[in-house]
Amino acid sequence: MPTTPPFRLNDGNTMPQLGYGVWRVSNEEAATSVVDAIKAGYRSIDTAAIYDNEEGVGKAIAASDVPRNELFITTKLWNDNRSFDGALTAFDQSLKRLRLDTVDLYLIHWPGVSGEGYVDAWRALVRLKEEGRVKSIGVSNFMPPHLQRIIDATGIVPVLNQIELHPRFQQKELRTFHAQHDIATESWGPLGQGSLVADEKLAAIGRKYGKTPAQVILRWHLDNAFIVIPKSVNPSRIRENIDVFDFALDADDMRIIEAMDDKDGRVGPDPAIFG
Ligand SMILES: NC(=O)c1ccc[n+]([C@@H]2O[C@H](COP(=O)([O-])OP(=O)(O)OC[C@H]3O[C@@H](n4cnc5c(N)ncnc54)[C@H](OP(=O)(O)O)[C@@H]3O)[C@@H](O)[C@H]2O)c1
Secondary structure (H helix, E strand, O other): OOOOOEEEOOOOOEEEOEOEEOOOOOHHHHHHHHHHHHHHOOOEEEOOHHHOOHHHHHHHHHHOOOOHHHOEEEEEEOHHHOOHHHHHHHHHHHHHHHOOOOEEEEEEOOOOOOOOOHHHHHHHHHHHHHOOOEEEEEEEOOOHHHHHHHHHHHOOOOOEEEEEOEOOEOOHHHHHHHHHHOOEEEEEOOOHHHOOOOOHHHHHHHHHHOOOHHHHHHHHHHHOOOEEOOOOOOHHHHHHHHOOOOOOOOHHHHHHHHOOOOOOOOOOOOOOOOO
């Protein structure tokens, strides 16, 4: 069974570099697909309050024979609770749905366009970490001004920023800011939400290694030191997506994939106008 290498975060904690995402997975599906993922070797699960499947994820965790301390559970604060008190209340509700005492990583899901709320929400996450109720805290879909503002307000740097990132949308400027501040980059939509798995250039690279385009893409994320959380509800693709630790891309492969970057390649919402 593949084991995922640990990735060190700026607060000293570690998390698996590859995990399992469950957006657009129902509670019922999550209760079985998370079990399939844990059996396949995944130890990190990425959910969110808005996914409406924390109960299913919690059920799968409770049913798993893998001890809780070997699992890394991430959930996220949704936009309607982006305030200090709202975040504390929403966190309690997420814990209850997940049937957990702590989560390993809690993220602010979107900064929002109003500029209101996310700094106070960040203060609440700092409080939750101080209280030991969450091990690490981070953000999602933040741009450099949002990141700078929460760092200036609290002195606490998020461990990671979970952002849309895949070969067709590589976010190089944002990654430079992350590197300057020791913020890890976590890729959501790592397969372009499925839009990249039929790409002929990626298929050609995969043929050299006996790997699928999806595996080539996931290897590209790992070789770039991104944390990555592909989603699938298909048991064989769940296994395929973690079977990526027995090969590495060469410099030519990396160049070919780097050239796929497209400033218009976004498949999800733009944080400048959403949330
Ligand atoms: N922070 C945020 O704002 C945010 C936004 C979006 C997503 N996320 C997180 O990131 C995770 C991953 O992103 P995502 O779900 O949007 O997209 P993704 O992982 O890039 O792609 C998922 C899609 O690709 C298909 N797929 C998966 N593995 C495949 C394979 N090996 N071959 C062919 N098709 C494959 C899946 O279909 P099947 O299920 O049928 O296999 C699904 O349609 C989410 O689940 C969520 O946890 C976060």
